[in-house]
Amino acid sequence: MQQRTEIASLGEFGLIKHLTENIKLKHSSSVLGVGDDAAILSYAENTNQKVLVTTDLLLEGIHFDLIYVPLKHLGYKSAVVNFSDIYAMNGQPKQITVSLGVSKRFSVEDLEDFYAGLELACEQYGVDIVGGDTSASLTGLCISITCIGEGIEGQIVTRAGAKENDIICVSGDLGAAYMGLQLLEREKAVFDGKSDFTPDFSGREYLLERQLKPEARKDIIETLANEGIVPTSMMDISDGLSSELIHICRQSKVGCRIYEERLPLDYQTAVMAEEFNLNVTTVALNGGEDYELLFTVPLHLHDKVSKMKGVRVIGHITNESLGLALETRDSTEIELKAQGWNSLSEDN
Amino acid sequence: MQQRTEIASLGEFGLIKHLTENIKLKHSSSVLGVGDDAAILSYAENTNQKVLVTTDLLLEGIHFDLIYVPLKHLGYKSAVVNFSDIYAMNGQPKQITVSLGVSKRFSVEDLEDFYAGLELACEQYGVDIVGGDTSASLTGLCISITCIGEGIEGQIVTRAGAKENDIICVSGDLGAAYMGLQLLEREKAVFDGKSDFTPDFSGREYLLERQLKPEARKDIIETLANEGIVPTSMMDISDGLSSELIHICRQSKVGCRIYEERLPLDYQTAVMAEEFNLNVTTVALNGGEDYELLFTVPLHLHDKVSKMKGVRVIGHITNESLGLALETRDSTEIELKAQGWNSLSEDN
Numbered sequence: 001m002q003q004r005t006e007i008a009s010l011g012e013f014g015l016i017k018h019l020t021e022n023i024k025l026k027h028s029s030s031v032l033g034v035g036d037d038a039a040i041l042s043y044a045e046n047t048n049q050k051v052l053v054t055t056d057l058l059l060e061g062i063h064f065d066l067i068y069v070p071l072k073h074l075g076y077k078s079a080v081v082n083f084s085d086i087y088a089m090n091g092q093p094k095q096i097t098v099s100l101g102v103s104k105r106f107s108v109e110d111l112e113d114f115y116a117g118l119e120l121a122c123e124q125y126g127v128d129i130v131g132g133d134t135s136a137s138l139t140g141l142c143i144s145i146t147c148i149g150e151g152i153e154g155q156i157v158t159r160a161g162a163k164e165n166d167i168i169c170v171s172g173d174l175g176a177a178y179m180g181l182q183l184l185e186r187e188k189a190v191f192d193g194k195s196d197f198t199p200d201f202s203g204r205e206y207l208l209e210r211q212l213k214p215e216a217r218k219d220i221i222e223t224l225a226n227e228g229i230v231p232t233s234m235m236d237i238s239d240g241l242s243s244e245l246i247h248i249c250r251q252s253k254v255g256c257r258i259y260e261e262r263l264p265l266d267y268q269t270a271v272m273a274e275e276f277n278l279n280v281t282t283v284a285l286n287g288g289e290d291y292e293l294l295f296t297v298p299l300h301l302h303d304k305v306s307k308m309k310g311v312r313v314i315g316h317i318t319n320e321s322l323g324l325a326l327e328t329r330d331s332t333e334i335e336l337k338a339q340g341w342n343s344l345s346e347d348n
Numbered sequence: 349m350q351q352r353t354e355i356a357s358l359g360e361f362g363l364i365k366h367l368t369e370n371i372k373l374k375h376s377s378s379v380l381g382v383g384d385d386a387a388i389l390s391y392a393e394n395t396n397q398k399v400l401v402t403t404d405l406l407l408e409g410i411h412f413d414l415i416y417v418p419l420k421h422l423g424y425k426s427a428v429v430n431f432s433d434i435y436a437m438n439g440q441p442k443q444i445t446v447s448l449g450v451s452k453r454f455s456v457e458d459l460e461d462f463y464a465g466l467e468l469a470c471e472q473y474g475v476d477i478v479g480g481d482t483s484a485s486l487t488g489l490c491i492s493i494t495c496i497g498e499g500i501e502g503q504i505v506t507r508a509g510a511k512e513n514d515i516i517c518v519s520g521d522l523g524a525a526y527m528g529l530q531l532l533e534r535e536k537a538v539f540d541g542k543s544d545f546t547p548d549f550s551g552r553e554y555l556l557e558r559q560l561k562p563e564a565r566k567d568i569i570e571t572l573a574n575e576g577i578v579p580t581s582m583m584d585i586s587d588g589l590s591s592e593l594i595h596i597c598r599q600s601k602v603g604c605r606i607y608e609e610r611l612p613l614d615y616q617t618a619v620m621a622e623e624f625n626l627n628v629t630t631v632a633l634n635g636g637e638d639y640e641l642l643f644t645v646p647l648h649l650h651d652k653v654s655k656m657k658g659v660r661v662i663g664h665i666t667n668e669s670l671g672l673a674l675e676t677r678d679s680t681e682i683e684l685k686a687q688g689w690n691s692l693s694e695d696n
Contacts, residue, residue: 032506035507036437036506036507037436037507038400038401038433039402040398042399043391051389051399052388053479053494054386055447057481057483059449059483062483062486085386086385086386099403100405101405135410135411137410138409139488142405251383
């Protein structure tokens with residue numbers, strides 16, 4: 001059986017020290033890391049350089065279910081979803097700070113697993129952990145991560161720059177993370193306390209990976225940079241394609257038209273949607289947690305982006321007056337609505 | 349009766365927009381605030397400038413009790429405790445990001461109160477709110493704030509620079525916030541559901557203010573700068589003087605000797621400690637949440653700091669081999685131990 005060390009045996013400061021003492025800083029911009037009142041970062045190498053900051057709060061029971069999410073995966077995902085926000089600005093994540101609220105049911109080994117996942121993600125994406133705060137929680141696990149990154153003035157991409165006639169692109173495929181979640185929820189319901197239960201995930205590995213160990217699209221940002229392309233607008237898809245397109249169109253004061261037949265889908269997503277009796281287009285539009293990039297580029301770059309590996313052109317930007325439209329396979333037009341994963345709505 | 353608007357009526361994005369749409373950015377370093385994947389900050393004005401980052405997680409039932417903490421005060425305090433960490437590096441806080449996890453028992457008006465407190469603190473200390481994230485919580489209120497500030501290379505002060513013979517200084521007075529908490533807890537116990545109960549706080553206003561609406565010592569940082577003094581080490585006192593002195597001595601590899609008779613106490617703290625049958629020195633050493641500054645300066649600055657308003661010299665730094673000593677009024681020596689507010693220890 002795995003060893004269980006009570007957190008109380010280390011105390012708050014002992015715990016932070018234990019979890020962070022072997023962390024090595026990789027970036028010259030990380031001057032001082034964990035262990036003082038604040039981290040010190042050096043971001044003044046050239047005057048075109050800007051600092052990007054993003055933050056995410058992940059709460060047990062709302063954003064994750066520890067019944068099927070291993071803590072190491074949770075650590076990995078918690079870091080990656082923040083990196084994704086920095087890439088979505090066309091920036092590079094450089095540092096994170098990590099605050100944890102933990103109840104007594106967690107052991108030191110549990111938190112070591114979480115940190116192992118965090119550190120793996122940081123290793124993979126070249127990010128330093130520069131601050132840590134650990135506190136008691138009366139209830140579930142509470143994770144707050146802030147990511148600091150750098151961007152170059154003129155190359156930073158917001159949601160507000162899409163122009164009429166720009167083409168709309170997405171990376172990877174959509175809806176798989178959502179189907180992975182449905183699968184995990186189904187197996188959890190079937191399990192329901194049976195000790196000899198083995199969940200059936202064969203042939204569904206991709207869906208599980210997309211849900212449990214998502215990656216941020218650093219590669220797409222690098223490809224765009226290599227091609228000399230700066231998108232006119234960009235976001236990462238965390239709440240679903242529809243919801244994110246609405247953000248871009250509102251903030252850019254434009255409309256859009258996307259095509260159902262152009263939506264990128266993985267085979268497993270389609271099969272699983274069929275099995276669950278779900279419309280796969282709805283899943284692709286509203287699934288959420290894809291962490292793919294949604295971006296727009298000027299029309300003259302159409303051929304260039306069409307040839308980019310892992311990028312699909314799904315439509316184009318229109319005049320604001322035309323609204324947000326999806327053209328279905330049978331050529332009818334549907335208005336795009338946010339049915340994304342809105343954790344504060346009545347339905348949840 | 350106060351109006352109650354359900355959060356669900358606005359939805360997650362509507363709520364963030366509602367709470368943040370009137371926020372004005374004050375600093376030229378705040379290039380883009382709430383509303384994109386990340387905030388954009390400009391920190392490259394001169395190459396001596398460093399970015400400071402600190403983060404704090406505040407959880408209901410652990411760090412605050414909404415029975416006696418008004419949400420506006422909580423917003424104010426949540427911001428101020430982060431500013432305090434930046435001042436403790438001898439820096440200036442410039443931006444914060446705010447993540448909230450809220451359950452359905454909170455209304456939009458509740459969160460408006462919280463934001464009013466946040467904004468008041470930001471106004472007072474000249475800080476911009478550049479990022480906001482609001483999520484559902486299954487249980488209590490969860491607040492995560494990250495503060496970004498600036499410091500100048502060579503003037504940033506860590507915990508690791510104290511030298512033998514340096515003198516040890518603290519700002520303000522100690523233990524009042526802790527006594528304020530004891531008072532609130534007592535009145536809460538007396539109250540215990542009585543609808544006609546009026547708590548008795550007369551003559552204790554200072555203690556309550558220290559607990560409910562603490563201030564960060566921006567003024568002390570300014571005075572030090574005006575006098576041309578850069579402390580050799582500095583921290584803010586959030587967990588109690590003893591605990592913080594232990595941090596400074598460990599990280600600076602030195603010992604210290606402080607004098608009981610030099611500990612700064614307010615009259616109300618002393619009276620209240622007497623009433624609660626508590627040793628006032630223990631309260632001053634271990635009370636916590638004072639948010640005063642603890643710092644060390646070279647011996648030759650003794651006369652200068654002694655004359656500074658709101659600063660008290662309480663002892664001096666010694667060789668590491670001498671340990672951490674408190675000399676009592678009757679000249680006996682006691683070893684300093686951290687009995688600070690350790691929220692993860694067994695006793696809590």
